[in-house]
Amino acid sequence: MVQVSDNISFDGEMPFPENNVVIYREIYTIEQWLRRIIYAAMVAKHGKIWLDIIPHELGNNLKSRLTNLQDRVYLDCENSDNIIWLLTLGELHQLFTLESIWPVVNILTGYNPNFISSKINELREIRNVIGHNRAVTHRTLTIWRGLSMSLRHGIENFKSKLLYNEENVIHLGVSKDVSEDSVAKNFHLKIRNNDWHKFQPVFSESEYFYSLTHLPVEPFGRFVRVSSILDAYLSLKHVILAILINKSGDEFTISWPKTASVERHHSVIDKFLESAREVWTTTDYIKQDPKFVCDPMIWFYENRKPIEE
Numbered sequence: 001m002v003q004v005s006d007n008i009s010f011d012g013e014m015p016f017p018e019n020n021v022v023i024y025r026e027i028y029t030i031e032q033w034l035r036r037i038i039y040a041a042m043v044a045k046h047g048k049i050w051l052d053i054i055p056h057e058l059g060n061n062l063k064s065r066l067t068n069l070q071d072r073v074y075l076d077c078e079n080s081d082n083i084i085w086l087l088t089l090g091e092l093h094q095l096f097t098l099e100s101i102w103p104v105v106n107i108l109t110g111y112n113p114n115f116i117s118s119k120i121n122e123l124r125e126i127r128n129v130i131g132h133n134r135a136v137t138h139r140t141l142t143i144w145r146g147l148s149m150s151l152r153h154g155i156e157n158f159k160s161k162l163l164y165n166e167e168n169v170i171h172l173g174v175s176k177d178v179s180e181d182s183v184a185k186n187f188h189l190k191i192r193n194n195d196w197h198k199f200q201p202v203f204s205e206s207e208y209f210y211s212l213t214h215l216p217v218e219p220f221g222r223f224v225r226v227s228s229i230l231d232a233y234l235s236l237k238h239v240i241l242a243i244l245i246n247k248s249g250d251e252f253t254i255s256w257p258k259t260a261s262v263e264r265h266h267s268v269i270d271k272f273l274e275s276a277r278e279v280w281t282t283t284d285y286i287k288q289d290p291k292f293v294c295d296p297m298i299w300f301y302e303n304r305k306p307i308e309e
Contacts, residue, residue: 022141186265201272244300
């Protein structure tokens with residue numbers, strides 16, 4: 001039987017520091033957002049050649065790690081081959097120092113190079129303590145909370161740009177607003193005979209990304225079957241930025257960079273129109289398989305943007 005106090009729990013004879021769990025959970029979240037930020041900035045700036053800007057030695061190391069992914073299949077865990085999620089924090093820090101993507105990182109987050117460089121180094125130190133099973137104290141937790149708060153401001157900016165962007169241009173039809181945009185025009189030509197009672201797709205764009213959204217339609221109360229939507233976009237996984245899913249169900253968005261080729265733009269549109277009505281289930285996300293729900297390509301958002309405290 002596990003005995004618990006504010007600081008320590010006992011698993012039989014073994015004491016366990018509960019603050020380690022608190023810090024690790026928050027580190028997991030922060031680290032995932034930092035990976036999303038660097039990935040979004042790289043594909044926004046460099047499109048399909050984003051892999052080519054990774055330093056040569058690091059790129060070779062990552063290729064080697066990719067070949068070992070198949071050895072983890074038997075563990076039945078999330079096993080994405082997106083190399084951003086294979087990086088150590090030190091290597092992630094190395095990518096954050098690339099000058100070519102800094103204008104985009106700054107726009108998406110408000111971070112500056114010196115700030116994010118120092119904060120990732122601090123994050124790495126605390127993560128190493130947790131990762132090597134060293135017991136932390138309330139003082140460690142206080143230090144971590146200060147670091148976490150300093151990083152979260154940029155993360156909230158990033159969310160406002162990618163998850164809750166109220167400045168997105170929504171293209172409502174084939175008219176003057178899309179006449180010069182072959183991507184939007186292609187989308188609207190393909191849905192001209194759409195039955196809007198059964199299917200409500202919306203095409204929009206931000207500064208760096210295009211988006212296609214499946215709005216809620218009857219029958220309501222459904223959830224995206226995450227395994228199915230990942231499978232549907234498997235052939236385009238290196239084209240799209242993310243599959244954004246409303247946590248409340250009934251709605252999702254496909255987001256991909258404007259830097260993709262025209263052919264890729266059209267492929268994403270075709271895949272969306274082909275599969276958007278076929279990926280639904282009545283099973284809530286907390287009951288679906290974690291290796292799919294936690295896949296790096298899946299980004300959840302709230303039905304309404306959370307109010308900042």
